Amino acid sequence: MVKNHCLAKSINDASWSLFRRWLEYFAVKFNTQVVAVNPRMTSQKCSDCGLIVKKSLSTxxxxxxxxxxxxxDVNAAKNILNLAKASLGHKQSNATGLVTSTLLGETLVEQVTRVNVESPRL
Ligand SMILES: [Zn+2]
Structure with a gap:
């Protein structure tokens, strides 16, 4: 269905939305947090010094x-972790240009609480 160009964007959007809701659900379940960050330039930026190092996808x-x-991917993961820590107020040496989005939404937490009551096995 994703190959259908008329539906692909909607399907992908719904999938990411569902994936994120699951992450947030399990974060509440296991008493941790989900922090969404803007992934822009996380693979190009040096996680050590913050310099932008352009590279193709094949590099x-x-x-x-x-x-x-x-x-x-390890470099990108470190950048993503730094962005998440920075958005939570942790100190780091190379926090620059933060663009983060959101933490858990209240509505979602309420939904998780309600699901826990309705389905105690989850
Ligand atoms: Zn560097």
């Missing part, structure tokens, strides 16, 4: 002039 290794050399 799998992040190599920065500061000496940082990481697998591309």
């Amino acid at each position: 799998r290794t992040h190599k920065c002039s500061c000496g940082c050399e990481l697998q591309r």
Whole structure:
């Protein structure tokens, strides 16, 4: 169905929305938090010094002039973690240009509480 260009965007949007709701549900269930961050430039930015290091999608290794050399996805994961920590108020050495979105929505927490009452096995 995703290959149908008329429906693909709606299906993908619904899937991401459902995925996020599940993450938020389980975060409440296991007493932790979900922090959504803007993923823009997280694979290009050096997680060590903050420099933007342009690379194509086929380049799998992040190599920065500061000496940082990481697998591309590990570098991106560190940047995402730094953004999440920064949005929660944790101190970090290279917090620049934060663009974060949201924490748990109250409505969703209420929904999770209601689901727990209705379905204690969840
Ligand atoms: Zn660097």
